Each structure stands twice: as C-alpha cells, then as structure tokens.
Amino acid sequence: MASYISGAQALVRALEKEKVEVIFGIPGGATLTFYDALKDSSIRHVLARHEQSAAHMADGYARASGKVGVCTATSGPGATNLLTGIATAYLDSSPVVAITGQVAKDYIGKDAFQEIDTVGIYTPVVKYAFQPLSAAEIPFDVKAAFYIASTGRQGPVLIDVPKDVQIEKAEIDFPEKVEIKGYRPYISPHPEAVREAAKLIIQAQKPIILVGGGAVKSGVGPKVVELAEMLMIPVASTLMGKGAIPENHFLAVGPIGMHGTYHANTLIMESDLVIGIGVRFSDRTTMDIKEFSKDKIILHFDIDPTEARKNILNELPVIGDLNESVSMLVSEIRKMMPYTKDSPWYKRVKELKEYYEDKIFGENVMSPLVIKKIREVLHPDDIVTTEVGQAQAWAELFYKALAPRTFITSGGLGTMGFGFPAAIGAKVAKFDKTVVDIAGDGSFLMTSNSLATSVSEGIPVVVVILNNSVLGMIAQWQRIVYNNRYIASSLGETPNFPALAKAYGAEGVRVNGLEDFEKYLKEAIKSEVTYVIDVPISPEENVFPFVPAGKSLKEMIV
Amino acid sequence: MKKERVFFITVADKPGVLFKITNIFRRRNFNIESVTVGKTLVKGESQIVIVINADDEEADSFARMVKKLIDVYEVIEAPKESCYAQELLLAKLDGEHEELEKLAKKYGAEVVENGSLIIKYAGEPSNVEMLAEELTRFKIIHISRTGITAVVKEDGKDILRFGR
Ligand SMILES: Cc1ncc(C[n+]2csc(CCOP(=O)(O)OP(=O)(O)O)c2C)c(N)n1
Numbered sequence: 070m071a072s073y074i075s076g077a078q079a080l081v082r083a084l085e086k087e088k089v090e091v092i093f094g095i096p097g098g099a100t101l102t103f104y105d106a107l108k109d110s111s112i113r114h115v116l117a118r119h120e121q122s123a124a125h126m127a128d129g130y131a132r133a134s135g136k137v138g139v140c141t142a143t144s145g146p147g148a149t150n151l152l153t154g155i156a157t158a159y160l161d162s163s164p165v166v167a168i169t170g171q172v173a174k175d176y177i178g179k180d181a182f183q184e185i186d187t188v189g190i191y192t193p194v195v196k197y198a199f200q201p202l203s204a205a206e207i208p209f210d211v212k213a214a215f216y217i218a219s220t221g222r223q224g225p226v227l228i229d230v231p232k233d234v235q236i237e238k239a240e241i242d243f244p245e246k247v248e249i250k251g252y253r254p255y256i257s258p259h260p261e262a263v264r265e266a267a268k269l270i271i272q273a274q275k276p277i278i279l280v281g282g283g284a285v286k287s288g289v290g291p292k293v294v295e296l297a298e299m300l301m302i303p304v305a306s307t308l309m310g311k312g313a314i315p316e317n318h319f320l321a322v323g324p325i326g327m328h329g330t331y332h333a334n335t336l337i338m339e340s341d342l343v344i345g346i347g348v349r350f351s352d353r354t355t356m357d358i359k360e361f362s363k364d365k366i367i368l369h370f371d372i373d374p375t376e377a378r379k380n381i382l383n384e385l386p387v388i389g390d391l392n393e394s395v396s397m398l399v400s401e402i403r404k405m406m407p408y409t410k411d412s413p414w415y416k417r418v419k420e421l422k423e424y425y426e427d428k429i430f431g432e433n434v435m436s437p438l439v440i441k442k443i444r445e446v447l448h449p450d451d452i453v454t455t456e457v458g459q460a461q462a463w464a465e466l467f468y469k470a471l472a473p474r475t476f477i478t479s480g481g482l483g484t485m486g487f488g489f490p491a492a493i494g495a496k497v498a499k500f501d502k503t504v505v506d507i508a509g510d511g512s513f514l515m516t517s518n519s520l521a522t523s524v525s526e527g528i529p530v531v532v533v534i535l536n537n538s539v540l541g542m543i544a545q546w547q548r549i550v551y552n553n554r555y556i557a558s559s560l561g562e563t564p565n566f567p568a569l570a571k572a573y574g575a576e577g578v579r580v581n582g583l584e585d586f587e588k589y590l591k592e593a594i595k596s597e598v599t600y601v602i603d604v605p606i607s608p609e610e611n612v613f614p615f616v617p618a619g620k621s622l623k624e625m626i627v
Numbered sequence: 628m629k630k631e632r633v634f635f636i637t638v639a640d641k642p643g644v645l646f647k648i649t650n651i652f653r654r655r656n657f658n659i660e661s662v663t664v665g666k667t668l669v670k671g672e673s674q675i676v677i678v679i680n681a682d683d684e685e686a687d688s689f690a691r692m693v694k695k696l697i698d699v700y701e702v703i704e705a706p707k708e709s710c711y712a713q714e715l716l717l718a719k720l721d722g723e724h725e726e727l728e729k730l731a732k733k734y735g736a737e738v739v740e741n742g743s744l745i746i747k748y749a750g751e752p753s754n755v756e757m758l759a760e761e762l763t764r765f766k767i768i769h770i771s772r773t774g775i776t777a778v779v780k781e782d783g784k785d786i787l788r789f790g791r
Pocket of ligand 1: 456457458459460461483484485486508509510511512513535537539540541542543
C-alpha cells in the first residue's frame with residue numbers, strides 16, 4: 070500500500086520495517102530532515118561524540134547480537150569520520166548499514182559545502198553502496214541494504230541519501246521482498262567436495278581444525294565440537310574465531326598466529342591436515358604462508374567463493390553454507406569412522422596442552438593475570454571487547470571465550486579506539502550482560518570521548534586499562550625488532566584516567582595489585598555508570614609468544 | 628606465466644560499475660591494457676572486455692574478485708591466444724590520398740572521405756599496431772583505437788568461468 074510521504078519518512082519507515090531498534094550517529098545539515106522524521110519514530114537514537122565511534126557502536130551491536138547494526142553521519146566530514154568504523158566492519162565481515170546524508174543532487178560533484186564523493190570513497194570498503202536519487206527508491210534500497218549486509222559473507226552497506234531526496238514527497242511503496250540480480254548469497258556445498266574432504270581427513274594422521282570468524286557468525290560451533298570429539302583432534306582458532314567453540318573444551322587449544330598460544334602454533338605446524346572452517350588464512354594468522362602450508366593438506370570450508378585459493382593455492386575448497394557443509398562432513402566421517410581415541414596425535418595434543426595451557430612466558434608480567442582474573446569474575450556469556458596492541462594480544466592469549474559473540478575485537482583492520490565504542494554498542498544489544506573493554510591507554514585515548522555517550526545515554530560498561538604509559542605494542546617491537554631504539558612510543562604523562570572518567574560523570578579508580586583489581590572489578594560490574602579501572606603495569610612487559618613478521622609460526626619468541 | 632588475459636565481464640548497465648571493476652585492478656597496481664564496453668542482447672546488461680597482463684594465479688584471483696561485485700553477473704577469463712580478438716582503428720590525416728590508398732590496400736583497410744581524409748581499419752590487434760606505426764609517415768590529426776574486443780574460441784584453452 071503506497072503512502073504519500075517524504076523520502077526521510079520513507080527511510081525511517083523502511084528502517085522500522087527492518088525492525089531496527091537503535092541507530093548510532095551524529096546529525097548534520099544533510100541529515101536534519103532524516104532526524105526530523107526520526108523524531109516521530111520509536112527507534113532509539115544514541116548520540117555518539119565522534120562518527121568513528123558511532124560506526125564502532127553499530128558494529129559492536131551487530132557482533133554481539135547477530136543483528137544488523139545501523140549508524141548515521143552527515144555528508145562530508147561526518148562521512149569521512151565514519152569511514153574508519155565502516156572499514157573496520159568490512160574487514161571483519163560485520164553486518165552494518167551506514168546511512169549518510171548527502172548534499173542535494175544538483176550540488177553533487179561541485180565541491181559544494183560539506184560535499185564529498187562518499188560513494189566513491191566507501192566503495193572499496195563496503196559490500197554495496199546505494200545512492201537513491203528519488204524518494205520512491207528508498208524502500209527498495211533500505212531493504213536491499215539489510216539483505217546484502219546480513220546474508221552470505223556479511224559486511225557493511227552504505228546508503229548515501231541526498232538532502233533533496235529526503236525532502237521530496239512521493240507516493241511510496243514498500244516492497245516485502247527484494248531480488249538483486251547478480252547476488253546469490255546462499256550456496257550449497259558440493260557433496261563431492263565434502264566427501265573428498267572426509268576421505269582426506271580419515272587418511273590423515275595429525276589433523277587439526279581451525280575455526281575463524283565465519284564459524285562464530287554462522288553458529289556452526291556445536292557441529293565443530295561434534296567433529297572434533299568424533300575424531301579426537303584439536304580445535305585451534307584465529308583471533309576472529311575465538312568463542313566459536315568454548316575455549317575451555319578439552320580439545321580447544323586456543324588461537325594460532327602472531328600472538329597464538331605456544332601449543333596451538335606448535336600443533337598446527339606439526340599437523341598434516343588443516344580443516345579451516347570460516348577462516349581466510351590471513352597473514353597474521355598463518356604468518357609465513359609457505360612454511361604454514363608446507364607438507365600438509367589444507368581443507369577450506371567457507372561461504373565466500375572469493376576466499377577459495379586466495380592465500381593458499383593448493384588447498385581443497387568446500388564453498389557453501391558452513392552449517393550445511395560441516396553437517397555433511399560429520400555424517401560422511403561418521404560413515405567411515407574408525408575411532409581414534411588413543412592416537413599418538415591425541416597424546417601429543419594432550420601433552421602440549423597440559424604443559425602450555427596456563428603457562429605465562431616472561432618475568433613479572435601482570436597483564437595476563439589481570440586478564441585471567443576478568444575471565445574468573447565474568448559469566449560465560451558476558452562480553453569482552455578489546456582495543457588494539459598488547460592489551461588485545463593478552464586478551465587473545467589469556468581470555469578464554471566460552472560462547473560465540475562474547476569476544477569482540479578488530480581483527481582485520483586492527484583499529485585502535487574500537488573496543489570502547491564497540492562495548493557500548495554490545496551493551497545496547499545485551500543490556501543484561503556485563504561488557505568489559507580490555508584497553509591499552511593509547512587506544513582508549515582515541516575514543517575516550519565516548520564516555521559522554523555512555524553516561525548521558527545510560528549505557529554502563531567497564532573499561533579495564535592496562536596502563537603502561539606507552540604505545541606498548543610499538544614499544545615491544547622497538548625493543549625486540551629495532552634493538553631498543555625507542556621513538557614515539559612513550560605516552561609521557563598519561564592523563565589521570567579515574568579523574569577523566571569522573572569529569573564525564575563516570576566512575577574511575579586506579580588499582581593496586583591483583584586483589585584490589587578483583588575488588589573493583591566486582592564493584593564496576595554492579596555500577597550504574599561506566600567504570601574505568603586503571604591498572605598500572607610496567608612499560609617493559611612483553612606479550613609472548615610473539616612471532617615477528619615474516620617468520621613462521623615455529624619461530625616463536627617466548 | 629605473465630601473459631595477456633581477456634576478461635569478459637557481464638554487468639548491470641548502470642553508473643559506477645566500471646569504476647568498481649577497474650578499481651580492483653588499480654588496487655593491485657595493474658595497468659589495464661584496454662577496456663571496451665558495449666551492450667549485450669539482454670536489456671539492462673552490458674559487457675566489459677578488459678585486457679591485462681597477468682599470470683595464472685593473478686588472473687584467477689581477479690576473476691573471483693570481480694565476480695564478487697554484486698553488479699557483476701558473469702566473468703569469463705581467457706588467455707588472449709584462446710580468443711578471437713579484433714580492434715578498430717580510425718585516423719584522420721593530412722596527406723597524399725593516393726599514398727594512403729596504397730597503405731590501406733596493404734592492410735585491407737578502408738579510406739573514407741567525408742570532408743577530411745580518414746582511414747578505417749578493423750583487424751588483428753597486431754596488425755593495428757603495425758598500421759599505426761606506418762601511419763606516422765602522415766600528418767595525423769587525430770587517431771582513435773577502440774582497444775580490443777573478442778570472443779572466446781571454440782577450442783580455446785584455460786578458460787575460467789564464474790557466475791550464472
Ligand atoms: C588507529 C591506529 N593507529 C595506529 C595503530 C598502530 N598501533 C598498533 S598497536 C599500537 C599501540 C597501542 O598502544 P596501547 O593502546 O597503549 O596498547 P598497548 O599496546 O600498550 O597494550 C599502535 C600505535 C593502530 N593499530 N591503529
């Protein structure tokens with residue numbers, strides 16, 4: 070049924086039809102009409118203090134809930150500020166819809182005030198970019214944007230709406246379904262490829278499963294556990310795959326990669342077959358890819374055909390929906406299954422895991438203990454987000470994610486400043502859960518103004534700052550790789566973080582030792598406002614294991 | 628091995644599609660040797676023919692990345708030797724009519740006269756290359772080449788096909 074409404078009203082109604090609960094954003098000249106229409110809607114608007122944070126909030130909301138996150142910014146500087154957040158979502162395949170205002174059609178391409186080629190600069194970092202040129206196109210574009218963002222390999226979609234299109238009134242229809250020629254997100258795995266994979270797995274002596282972000286998003290975890298238990302083989306993960314299966318499972322060995330666990334890195338290099346599930350074999354995960362794939366068979370289960378043979382040429386790809394392909398794999402293997410309970414491989418896994426699982430390399434390191442304490446205190450389905458740097462790597466190594474969507478990190482882009490706004494977004498999605506951002510002091514300073522959002526919108530999260538007064542990861546590289554030649558890694562006099570938090574109306578405390586930390590963490594969890602816990606640590610702490618760039622996973626520094 | 632590859636890309640006939648495709652090659656610092664675009668028989672679709680110099684691995688990866696674009700319906704990639712390829716050359720010249728006729732005859736080209744002196748040649752890309760070289764003898768006012776368009780040979784080898 071058509072109604073005579075403005076483009077902005079159509080935009081809001083189309084968002085309501087997608088069951089959008091919340092939009093994160095900042096208004097501007099080119100979105101005022103949209104905001105005016107939003108005033109009549111029940112959709113909640115959360116006012117960010119920087120558009121980058123608005124995008125991270127939408128992203129955090131999406132990652133925690135599995136729903137599409139929505140953010141908005143005005144044209145020009147609003148759109149460019151938002152871009153880092155959208156690129157972050159793109160590299161981690163997170164379903165976010167970004168709505169940007171644009172100058173009126175007649176001004177596009179003429180360097181008008183706050184006019185920038187938004188579609189042009191977003192195109193390489195979104196799954197698709199729409200720019201409706203009439204109000205009547207808006208419902209289709211919105212429906213298509215949500216459909217594209219949330220299906221297949223998920224990712225962000227842009228809708229850039231010129232101001233006159235928002236104002237224009239027209240008879241507007243709302244489609245119930247959209248069809249997009251050239252877009253086929255559902256792919257059924259090829260049974261022959263699955264059978265071949267099953268045969269290779271049965272023949273292998275030392276297989277290992279590697280789960281990635283795709284395994285988290287698809288919820289294929291329980292089937293992966295079934296597969297692993299049936300074969301009694303280890304399950305490693307990528308950074309993005311943390312939580313796909315509970316990391317306290319007796320076959321879980323934790324993440325591999327530049328900062329993978331000692332046993333996971335060792336086991337995957339010793340293995341003779343890797344079952345990659347929802348991974349993309351990125352450089353940070355495999356490190357030296359030639360060494361990684363040498364003398365082993367690589368099976369690659371993924372939804373995205375472009376991932377097949379992208380990084381490893383001689384792999385066997387099984388492209389299709391992971392729930393389908395892994396189910397098929399499980400039943401194929403069940404048919405041929407000889408039980409391998411006490412294989413030498415399982416003994417090796419057990420031996421390494423027992424020895425290294427709780428091992429902390431290096432002397433007098435506080436950070437791993439802090440992270441372990443957080444795990445101890447939080448419930449299994451509480452949520453941790455991270456910033457980027459050493460804090461992220463410590464969280465990767467020592468925080469055991471026990472459920473999917475409970476470990477949220479910028480894996481692909483490595484965006485400092487992601488964790489705090491993402492935590493706010495995650496909290497909006499899961500208000501009854503505790504959300505903790507594991508932060509470095511440098512990263513937190515990038516988006517700490519989101520404290521204003523968290524306080525004024527009543528979205529309390531906990532920020533744990535591992536405060537080493539340095540850009541820790543930079544300092545670690547300068548120490549180890551650049552022979553102690555430090556430059557631009559000292560943060561000098563860092564701000565008084567508890568006072569900073571209080572200035573915003575949040576809570577803050579500087580703790581002294583682990584016991585003190587535990588006490589305040591428990592208090593922070595109960596707090597009705599955001600709570601910043603400042604944990605002083607030595608600027609000299611290193612994250613180990615550490616595989617320097619260009620080296621193989623075997624060459625861990627510990 | 629690096630060699631000339633022809634990509635036949637069937638796309639939605641709308642603004643921005645060519646940009647997205649060429650951007651994929653640009654991102655990896657590939658020079659596009661030629662691009663031609665024309666409508667297909669299907670309404671709302673057109674075909675882009677792109678030639679680049681790449682090895683097998685690169686060609687495969689480009690084909691996949693281009694196919695991933697939502698406005699791309701089909702990608703066929705073939706080494707140039709697996710294609711029947713042609714290029715059109717038009718040149719507006721100043722000079723001896725007769726001499727030009729002689730040159731045209733050698734190539735099987737056509738001399739058109741409509742106010743100015745124009746030579747028109749469609750043929751093998753390598754012949755176009757040679758003819759262009761020979762034309763430098765004349766005073767060239769304007770020369771336009773289309774870049775190649777092609778079809779895959781029936782017995783062409785190493786052809787990749789994605790989509791549809
Ligand atoms: C936006 C952005 N800028 C720069 C970097 C490069 N970088 C990676 S880690 C790091 C240091 C992070 O320092 P901090 O947040 O204090 O964490 P720490 O390593 O000390 O735990 C920097 C600058 C980045 N990842 N992201």
